[in-house]
Amino acid sequence: MATYLILGANRGIGLQLAKQLGERGEQVIAVCRHGSDELSALPARVIDGVELTDSDSLLNLQQQLADLQIDVLVHVAGILRGDDLDSLSLEQMRQHFEVNTLAPLASLKALRGNLAAGSKVFILSSRVGSIADNSSGGNYAYRVSKTAVNMVGVNLAHDLKPYGISVHLLHPGYVQTDMTGHRGNLAADESAAGLIEQMDRLGLEDAGTFWHASGEQLEW
Ligand SMILES: NC(=O)c1ccc[n+]([C@@H]2O[C@H](COP(=O)([O-])OP(=O)(O)OC[C@H]3O[C@@H](n4cnc5c(N)ncnc54)[C@H](OP(=O)(O)O)[C@@H]3O)[C@@H](O)[C@H]2O)c1
Numbered sequence: 001m002a003t004y005l006i007l008g009a010n011r012g013i014g015l016q017l018a019k020q021l022g023e024r025g026e027q028v029i030a031v032c033r034h035g036s037d038e039l040s041a042l043p044a045r046v047i048d049g050v051e052l053t054d055s056d057s058l059l060n061l062q063q064q065l066a067d068l069q070i071d072v073l074v075h076v077a078g079i080l081r082g083d084d085l086d087s088l089s090l091e092q093m094r095q096h097f098e099v100n101t102l103a104p105l106a107s108l109k110a111l112r113g114n115l116a117a118g119s120k121v122f123i124l125s126s127r128v129g130s131i132a133d134n135s136s137g138g139n140y141a142y143r144v145s146k147t148a149v150n151m152v153g154v155n156l157a158h159d160l161k162p163y164g165i166s167v168h169l170l171h172p173g174y175v176q177t178d179m180t181g182h183r184g185n186l187a188a189d190e191s192a193a194g195l196i197e198q199m200d201r202l203g204l205e206d207a208g209t210f211w212h213a214s215g216e217q218l219e220w
Contacts, residue, residue: 003027005070005114007052007107008077009044010036012177013124016192017074018044029068031061052077052103058110070114072199075104075123080179084138093141100145105152108167117164122199123153125169125210132219150210150220157208166207170195173213186213 004021008014009030018030019042028044035048047064051057079099081092104123115121127133129146150169157167172191174184186194194213202211210218 001025001027002071003029003069004072004074005029005031005065005111007031007050007073007075007103009046010034010039010048012076012179013172013175013188013191013195014074014076015039016188017076017195018042020189020192020196029065029070052107053098055106055110058106061107062110062113065111065114068114069116069119070111071119073108073111073115073119073121074199075107075121077103078124078126078179080139080142082138082142083140085140088140093144096141096145097148100142101148101152104149105156108156115160115163115165119165120199120202121156121160121165121167122170122195122202123149123167124172124195125149125153127171127212127218130210130219153210154208161204161207164204166202166204168198168202168206168208169210169218170198171210171212171218 004026006014006018009018010032015038018028022028022043030039030044031047031050033051035046039046050061126146128143129150153167153169173186175186175188175191176182176184177188191213198211212218
């Protein structure tokens, strides 16, 4: 049994990760802003009230976890508000940067002491943040924040590899959740199953790489 910490676990892909990992007997710590009935029903320790963009909130989470060793840390939380060249706002871009880019870095920094040699970190990014894959434009706030978190992940991978800690970026596919208005070609449980396969498979030798839940390696 390994200890998984999931940041953003009350709904969507994070909830399905918590469910499937709990069902296979892992120790799951499910972190969220607000609990949900579905989450309470799972075999997981729920820590709610955690706003990932707030440093006091992260400090409080750090204190609640104390000396607990985390084997797998999964940063799932993210936001998407669509925009285009006409509608984009810099304020909205800053919000995306706070949640999608800075929160994964700040949470890792807060919980670094809970990781040890052999621990793995996964950040849910998006292929929409891939520069090589961008063939359509639009979605400025989301794209830029996810491109930036890819750099956060690769940088962390370099800095933590000497300590035996691996960091990876994952794309869950186009998934039917609140984020996509329940459009997409994968149900959240199918995406979570694919993500778990990648999390099981990837290790230190693959640190700093970017993978689709399907197992396809993605370009930056
Ligand atoms: N769905 C897709 O097709 C797709 C594709 C590519 C990448 N992704 C990425 O996959 C991840 C999960 O997406 P999803 O589809 O499951 O989204 P979702 O259903 O909209 O869920 C988003 C999760 O993030 C949490 N969250 C947002 N802002 C937060 C904050 N400031 N502090 C703490 N928690 C916060 C939400 O909590 P609250 O309930 O408190 O808001 C919720 O648990 C995201 O990073 C997303 O960008 C999704």
